[in-house]
Amino acid sequence: MADADLGEGRRRALPEWVPALARILGTVAVTMLGLMLITFFIGRVVPVDPVILVIGDRAPKSVYDRTFIELGLDKPIWQQFLIYLGQVFQGDLGDSFLTKRPIISDIARVFPATLELATVGILIGTLFGVPLGVFAAVRQGKLADQVVRVVGLIGYSAPIFWLGLLGLLLFYARLHWIGGPGRVDISFEYSFTNRTGLMLLDTAMQGEWAAFRNVVGHIALPGALLGYLSMAYISRMSRSFMLNELGQEYITTARVKGVPERRIIWVHALRNAAVPLVTVIALSYAGLLEGAVLTETVFSWPGLGQYLTNSLQKADMNAVLGCTLVIGTIYIGLNLLSDLLYTLLDPRVRRRT
Amino acid sequence: MHYSRNLLAATAMALSLFASPQVQAETPADTLVMAWNIDDIISLDPAEIFEFSAAEIAGNSYERLVTYSNDDVSNVYGGAAESWTVSDDGLTLTFKMKEGKTFASGNPMTAEDAVYSLVRAIKLDKSPAFILGQFGLTPDNVEEKIKLIDPMTFSMTMDKAYAPSFVLYCLTATVSSVVDSKLVKEHEVDGDWGYDWLKTNYAGSGPFVIREWRPSEAVILERNDNWTGGDTPAMSRVIYRHIAESAAQRLALEAGDVDVARNLTPEELEALKSNPDIKLQQGAKGAIWYLGMNQKNEYLSRPQVREAMKYLVDYHTIADTIMKGKVTVHQNFLPEGFLGAIPDEPYSFDPAKAKELLAEAGLPDGFSVTMDVRSSGDTPAIAEAIQANMAQAGVNIELIPGDGGQVLTKYRGRAHDIYIGQWGPDYQDPNTNADTFAANDDNSDDAAAKPLAWRNAWQDEGMTKITRDAVLEGDAAVRAKMYEDLQREWVKTSPFVVMFQQIEVQALRKNVEGLQIGPSFDTNFFYTVTKD
DSSP, X not given: OTHHHHHHHHHHHHHHHHHHHHHHHHXXXXXXXXXXXXXXXXXXXXXXXXXXXXXXXXXXXXXXXXXXXXXXXXXXXXXXXXXXXXXXXXXXXXXXXXXXXXXXXXXXXXXXXXXXXXXXHHHHHHHHHHHHHHHHHHTTTSHHHHHHHHHHHHHHHSXXXXXXXXXXXXXXXXXXXXXXXXXXXXXXXXXXXXXXXXXXXXXXXXXXXHHHHHHHHHHHHHHHHXXXXXXXXXXXXXXXXXHHHHTSHHHHHHHHTTOOHHHIIIIIIHHHHHHHHXXXXXXXXXXXXXXXXXXXXXXXXXXHHHHHXXXXXXXXXXXXXXXXXXXXXXXXXXXXXXXXXXXXXXXXXXXXX | OHHHHHHHHHHHHHHHHHTOOOOOOOOOTTEEEEEEOOTTOOOOOTTTOOSHHHHHHHXXXXXXXXXXXXSOTXXXXXXXEEXXXXXXXXXXXXXXXXXXXXXXXXXXXXXXXXXXXHHHHHHHTOGGGHHHHTTTOOTTTHHHHEEEEETTEEEEEOSSOOOHHHHHHHTTSGGGBOOOXXXXXXXXXXXXXXXXXXXXXXXXXXXXXXXXXXTTTEEEEEEOTTOOSSSOOSOSEEEEEEOOOHHHHHHHHHHTSOSEEOOOOHHHHHHHTTOTTEEEEEEEEEEEEEEEEOTTSTTTTSHHHHHHHHTSOOHHHIIIIISTTSEEEOOSSSOTTSTTOOOOOXXXXXXXXXXXXXXXXXXXXXXXXXEEEESSTTHHHHHHHHHHHHHTTTEEEEEEEEOHHHHHHHHHTTOOSEEEEEEOOSSSSTHHHHHHHTOOSOOSTTOSOOOHHHHTTOOOHHHHHHHHHHTTOOOHHHHHHHHHHHHHHHHHHSSEEEEEEEEEEEEEETTEXXXXXXXXXXXXXXXXXXXX
């Protein structure tokens, strides 16, 4: 059948992508192993007795001893690590020490909340950050540049929980423009079914527009805050990348040739500045996906950041390791993605590989 | 030029999208919404529940064998059980179940369910199992000790003739909740007594049914129409919303998105007093605040130093100005509301008196020690105030902050100098606190039981004996007297400075009536709540 053709095609393609893939997989494996190793040992070194956190302070000795063995703490630490690794290879992140629920299902529950919030944040951050950065670069040294700088600095240095609480006080408690803590009002909680865990998507797909509006009202402030935070960073970086490009000779050439200024900025310069900018945006996104602990706490957002912090405080090592793996995967995945985008944006990279 | 105008337009558009005004929120008329930090829930199985919020949820959704009146704790009466008799030798209690009770599932409740529930709790042997285990019940013998007599009667045989008051108070604990044995058995896997299933599900007969628990998000309860214990609750749904940040709880309460806020700080409560839509209500809880002084420390082990420290806490100032009414001064190990509790207040802030005592102990210039402090909640504020108080007599305290697990691990390892913390009773009988504060059978480093007295390396054989004798005293009045005398002696010599009793303060919307605050979290009831 077509097998023969395929096989031939694959053989021809082999030298092209196999080493590249092997290199990527190798990097992923080493990074993950290192991550797990460090997290695991830090978790075991902290002076906290995980058994007490599981059974509470009052349990009698028999319960303590049994739990100690159930958690595998009687084995040497390297053996505990190997057992854990074995589980992970079978796709099992283990059960929470505390709730005995599978970590996988816990993460599947909390991650969509963070994903939704981070995506809204990065969209706002990019849509506003890039144009602001370009604008500041074009008007370098002028008043507009200074204004953008100050706006960025405030976003960069104001504590987010303070901004969050202040925002809640103003827009929620005083003006009633937006929803309060949580992802949706209780009155809408049962008006749609949870399919993706992304409430904006779920409500929109099911045509529950009243619920959709409510969800928008809830995500607006935390999303805008995270957006502001990443906008501050992205606009600073866009500005400096743009300044770098605008000083290049090809820009001068273009100007001499009479290319309209708008085209020079938005097409010629920005296209080149976009290459490093993609990495900046990808890493900002990864940072947001890690779960913004403070934002999630202030807004009672049941996401990854809150889950990770709670697990850390309760020394629930399996949960912490599971989250670490997820976050590591996100970073590596987004890094790979930005590498891929490089090749799309920069023909030279494409030709070289 | 163009960019700026375009940018402005885009910004304005985006802002108007986000700022779509929402109607002022109000919770539905038949729904009670409470904001509470419910991160402590790890299980909804009554055989495992030992946490404040889960205990409150179980108290409203399961029925216990025995219960007590919130107005008068000494009034103990039947919950799921109708009546009981004690055998002549005092070893066997026979319970008769109430007729006509039905679980939410529709299954009738019989003595079989009660036997199953108690046996199950002992066999599972989770944290609260020891409350029942105290009567000589072990996983190996429980099936012989707890026996079905007829469909509505069962008996429980103990290893000693314990005071009936002691046994009955223990049977008011969450762990004695009656579960629907037929339903739970359907979910048994490999002889696990349905544990995996009941952790996140419900098999009870109380006024409300646990519909859903979404960790760190919400617990949703719905009215149980099969419940017969009282008038039909006005609320058809009760929702706990997890809001960790107290300031956000306050905002949600003021905006009307929640009806009750449960974790407000003293400052926030103070500020709410001026809001006409909000009211406060309070009730004394069993938790007490105390300092534990490790007797392995060369200074703290001197009797005069122990006494001096009791004069070095400015009790009333801390209660009134720092805690603003979230605690009340209480100086002994049995909190108000317990059998044998005494309101005596033998100590007041008196640095001069403390200095005299320190001089007697050979420390006229004071000394230096450390204090381990949880860096969350109200503990740091109280610890700092005590640090300042004690400095007035030359006692220099270095505060060592840590998270809960860290501080507790150190405390249980007897590696602290002074520990500051809260202790909540495990069940409503005085033995729970006497057993931990006054008794210590074995002070060696590898002792099997590690009560608070052990953690502070303190042992008093006389008081240990009184504690052991008190649980066998059949006459409740004599028993109460024993605890009173024990406490009067204990407060003088023990290495504990008991300072306050916790007051639970709830902030409610004006229209919420009938929310009950009991002496324990499992007696906070909302089946009587109405809203208008």
